[in-house]
Amino acid sequence: QLQLQESGPGLVKPSETLSLTCTVSSGSISGISHYWGWIRQPPGKGLEWIANIYDSGSTYYNPSLERRVTVSVDTSKNQFSLKLNSVTAADTAVYYCARGSSGIPYWGQGTLVTVSS
């Protein structure tokens, strides 16, 4: 069973860069039948899609975050990453990494990132 695990700092200062990594286990990160993505959920609020990255290298970003977001894949480490720069308190959320195909059947457990000085 494919497993995803987010890792990264739980606390980031305002104006700095939030960096998270998702490690994929029990499966290869390569493959054209699926994509890798990031979703976040502010405390007490709904889900917000952040970005997708495909095996071809194509990326799609939420227009509201596009100027600040970068996603990438490291096939040698079976990992993919999220970078969100110039963070503010509004970026405080649980961040999920995920693998999608028809819908998103695989999710990490999520990691809370708090933006605070």
Place this chain on the structure above:
Amino acid sequence: QSVLTQPPSASGTPGQRVTISCSGSSSNIGGHTLNWYQQLPGTAPKLLIHNNNQRPSGVPDRFSGSKSGTSASLAISGLQSEDEADYYCAAWDDSLNGYVFGTGTKVTVL
């Protein structure tokens, strides 16, 4: 603000049928497949329905999805206490060129 609109809450007694609506437009529901997710408190979302009406392996057949035009619905038949959760619809949106989630519906089992 999400482009997919859901009622904020729904409720029912055990055994009842509960239906959750999801309203969108031609750029999302009208042109793409619709997925539903269940999020139990404190856990990651779980794919409940994909491709409008397909249940992944392990999802009880009490859950069913349908789509018509620019709207969709999720039905829970024989409501059980463990169904108390937040439910989200989601689809690709051509106008945003991205994936959009609905506003979410909290289901309460009375």
